[in-house]
Amino acid sequence: MSEIAVLDHDRFEEVTGGDRELERELAELYLKTAGKYLAEMVTILERDGDWSGPAHALKGASANLGISEMHELARRAEYSEPDTSLVSQMQTGLERVRALFAERDGTPHAV
Incomplete structure (x- = not known):
C-alpha cells in the first residue's frame, strides 16, 4: 500500500x-471511530461473519477526511471475505494515521 498516501x-x-x-x-474523532470499526471487524473475523457493514462505514469516514490509505483498505475489505492479512494491513494503516496526526498537531498516539 506504500504507493497510496496516508493522508x-x-x-x-x-x-x-x-x-x-x-x-x-x-x-481524535476519526481515530476513535476507526478503532471501533476495526475492532468490530476483528470480532467478525473471529466469528466468521460478514464485515461489509463496518468496512463500509470505515471507508466512508476515511474518504470524508482524505485518509487515502485507510479508504482504499476499507474499500477492499468491504467487498472481501474477512481476512487476517487485510485486518493486519488495516491495523498497520491506522497506526500510520495515528502517527501522522501526532506529527501534525500533537494528537495523542493512543486514542
Whole structure:
C-alpha cells in the first residue's frame, strides 16, 4: 500500500478550512471511530461473519477526511471475505494515521 498516501492533505484542509483546533478534533474523532470499526471487524473475523457493514462505514469516514490509505483498505475489505492479512494491513494503516496526526498537531498516539 506504500504507493497510496496516508493522508490527502489538501482534502483534509478543505474539510477543516485550515482550522487547527478542528483538525485536532476531527483527528481524535476519526481515530476513535476507526478503532471501533476495526475492532468490530476483528470480532467478525473471529466469528466468521460478514464485515461489509463496518468496512463500509470505515471507508466512508476515511474518504470524508482524505485518509487515502485507510479508504482504499476499507474499500477492499468491504467487498472481501474477512481476512487476517487485510485486518493486519488495516491495523498497520491506522497506526500510520495515528502517527501522522501526532506529527501534525500533537494528537495523542493512543486514542
